[in-house]
Amino acid sequence: MTTHTTSHPLPPHASGSDFARLSKKIADAGLMERRPGYYAVRIASVTALYAVGWTAFVLVGRSWWTLAVAAFLALVFGQVALLAHDVAHRQVFRLRGPSETAGRIAGACIGMGYGWWQDKHTRHHANPNHEGLDPDIAPDLLVWSQDQARAAKRLPRLIGRWQAFLFFPLLTLEGLNLHVSSARALANRSLKNRVLEGTLLFAHFAVYLTALFWVLSPGMAIAFLAVHQGLFGVYLGSIFAPNHKGMPILTGEDRPDFLRRQVLTSRNVRGGRFTDIALGGLNHQIEHHLFPSMPSPNLRKARPIVRRHCEELGVDYLETGLLTSWRQALISLHRAGAPIRDARVPA
Numbered sequence: 001m002t003t004h005t006t007s008h009p010l011p012p013h014a015s016g017s018d019f020a021r022l023s024k025k026i027a028d029a030g031l032m033e034r035r036p037g038y039y040a041v042r043i044a045s046v047t048a049l050y051a052v053g054w055t056a057f058v059l060v061g062r063s064w065w066t067l068a069v070a071a072f073l074a075l076v077f078g079q080v081a082l083l084a085h086d087v088a089h090r091q092v093f094r095l096r097g098p099s100e101t102a103g104r105i106a107g108a109c110i111g112m113g114y115g116w117w118q119d120k121h122t123r124h125h126a127n128p129n130h131e132g133l134d135p136d137i138a139p140d141l142l143v144w145s146q147d148q149a150r151a152a153k154r155l156p157r158l159i160g161r162w163q164a165f166l167f168f169p170l171l172t173l174e175g176l177n178l179h180v181s182s183a184r185a186l187a188n189r190s191l192k193n194r195v196l197e198g199t200l201l202f203a204h205f206a207v208y209l210t211a212l213f214w215v216l217s218p219g220m221a222i223a224f225l226a227v228h229q230g231l232f233g234v235y236l237g238s239i240f241a242p243n244h245k246g247m248p249i250l251t252g253e254d255r256p257d258f259l260r261r262q263v264l265t266s267r268n269v270r271g272g273r274f275t276d277i278a279l280g281g282l283n284h285q286i287e288h289h290l291f292p293s294m295p296s297p298n299l300r301k302a303r304p305i306v307r308r309h310c311e312e313l314g315v316d317y318l319e320t321g322l323l324t325s326w327r328q329a330l331i332s333l334h335r336a337g338a339p340i341r342d343a344r345v346p347a
Contacts (some may be wrong), residue, residue, distance in 0.1 A: 019259040019290070022309045026291060031302050035295040039092045046083055049076045050109065054211075062217055070224045074231035077110045077175075081236060082280030084110075088118045089292045104193075108200040110232075111208065113182030115197050125292055129265035130250040137249065141170065142333065145249050149339040161341050164334035167241075174233030179205070239278075242269050242325035243285040246332035247318070260315055262289040267328075268303070268319040275322070276300060286317065 026032060053073040060066050084106035086092055093099045100114070107114035120135050127133035137144040143152050143160045152160050159166060179201075185191055186198045212221040247265045255261060269275065269283035281296030282288060287306050288299055310317040320328065 018257065018309075018313055022259065022290070022306065025305050025309065026294070026302055029301070029305060031298040031305075032291065032294055033298075034092075034094065035297055038295065038297050039086075043083065043092075046076070046079045050080065057211070058215060061215060062220060064220070064223075066216060066220060066224055067227050070228035071231055074175075074228050074235055077228075077232045078235040078239065079280070080106050080110050081112065082239070082282070084112065084114065084117075085121075085280065085282075086296055088114070088121065091293055091295045104196070104200060107182075108204050111179045111182070111201065111204040113185055113197050113201055115192050115194075116182050116185035116188075119191075125289065127250070127255070128262065128289060129244050129247055130255070132251070136244070142167070143336050143340075144245075144333075145251075145336050146339050147251075149337055152340060157340055160337040163337050164330045167330060167333055168234065168237075171234045171237035171241075172230035174237050175229040176233065178233075178236070238326075239280065239282060241329050242279075242322060243267060243282060245329035246325075259290065259313075262286070263306075263310060263315055263317060265289075266318075267325055268317075269322050269325050270319055271322065283322075 050073075053069060053076050057066065057069045057073070060069055083092075084103050087099050087103040087106060090096075090099050093102065103114045103118065107117070124134050124136045129137060131137060131145055131147070139148040139152060139156060141156055141159055142163050143149040143156055149157075149160050159170075163170075182197075182201055186194055186201070188194075191197065212224055215221075216224060244265055244267065247267055250256075250261075250265065256264070263286050266285045266289050268286050269279065271279075271283055275283050276296075281299050284296075284299035284303055287294065287302040288296075290306060291302065294302065307317050307319075
């Protein structure tokens, strides 16, 4: 299933050299070099905002203004998640040890299992939008293709009928899903540093819930929890949904070369510096997928080089506005659910 055109036919010499030539252009431009100053400022800023948010939570206390603090902390949690993302890709630190330490600290701050998420995200990068290989389009509550819709049963089949209309409401559960999936992953004995990951995860839950019910009345605590986690989920979904949803889905042995596999399944989102901050640079998704260890502030500079290279190769390079990206994702979801709506037998 696809809502966009594919590239022109691959040339006879396809095509490991296509990416090699692009990689040399990027390296010659110095765009793979670390940006320690940038990340020092960004880490300090996000840390300060995190501290300000929880300080405000204590100072506001038992007032319904605490829900404004919950909304603010939802945005801060999203920024922490984006930092964890950059750390996991070794954009910040070159070595694995410092990267894992920083990533686990960031994960602990928002209740995310760093090891679980890193494994899942690595598999996504290797095979973006490949049905059966990309965990991000595995059928769960939603179906991402018409084949998945035909095989859907029970709740996914019920939701799949109108999933495009339910998508943003369901994103309010994404923060909770992040916590639950992180906890469930601890049952997997192949998970590295499982004891440490579990300790950090449940320490976060304990401190978070104790703070809520210690400072606030039970009703306010529950309201804070709902607003904070709901908006955190919507923010995460709004960051990641525009990147691949509605782009071509690969199946079976359909695995083009690396450059085409990354470019044709990814979408860029236009915008200025504010968009870069809000989306953590992931609005330059094509460049990020081609060069995942490139520091996020360099992605904007890489864009014209990558786009020109794709034009020379005849490879489609899609870039839209944010609202258009959401619209394309929702259209794709609606089309994916068509077999369920068209079925003659009830779910």
